[in-house]
Amino acid sequence: MTDLSSWTPRPTPGLAVLAGTRVRLEPLDWERHGAGLFAAVGGEANAGIWTWMPVGPFPTPESLSSFLARAAKAEGWKTLVIVSQTTGEIAGTASYMRIREAHGSAEIGCVALGPKLRRTPEATEAFALMARSLFIDLGYRRYEWKCHRENEASNRSAIRFGFVFEGVFRNDMVMKGRSRDTAWYSITDEDWPKLDKALTEWLAASNFGPDGGQLRTLESFRG
Secondary structure (H helix, E strand, C coil): CCCCCCCCCCCCCCCCCEECCCEEEEECCHHHHHHHHHHHHCCHHHHHHHCCCCCCCCCCHHHHHHHHHHHHHHHCCEEEEEEECCCCCEEEEEEEEEEECCCCEEEEEEEEECCCCCCCHHHHHHHHHHHHHHHHHCCCCEEEEEEECCCHHHHHHHHHHCCEEEEEEEEEEEECCEEEEEEEEEEECCCHHHHHHHHHHHHCHHHECCCCCECCCHHHHCC
16 A cells, blocks of 8 residues: 655646647636637537537637636636647647645546647647646646546547546436436556656657658557
8 A cells, every 4th residue: 555644735736837849738817818719619610519518618708708717716627728839829728627636636627629629649748738747747646537428539538548447427417408427537646657658659750750640549659
């Protein structure tokens, strides 16, 4: 059994800029980020982003701003916007949720990726930056991912990133007029070194061909 007799609460995540090669993640400042964030994930054109989430879609900038402000105040969310290092364009957002500093545990959630970000190395780098900050910079022990049991894309993403499936909470929520069973996944500090190595190798420029396509899958780097 791990000796945690000297354990101390961890710092709160999501308060600093996380910079990568392709993207940087900035703590949400609606005055600076609001217009770009709404263009990326809000409005009728992006309603499909929110199909499987308990929240959204957001038809107006005000509705998105109000929701994020409430989540920050009531739930303690730390929301980051994902910005292209090349163009400076805001392409999506993700939040640290269910932050439990005393236990070194946090969840990544409300991941809303605009059309330019989905299924790209930039999206994977954004995930890697958030996880590295949590485990390496802040010393957390657990990182959670939760999604609708029927959301095939989100379940596949969790497995691709290396999260371990822990089970299903049946009848977990009443969501948009339907019952939601929630699938739970996690990465622990013991899991992270191997996953970090695989992410670093997958994101390397040498893993992408002239057309930008991957040469090897992320899963293959984990063996």
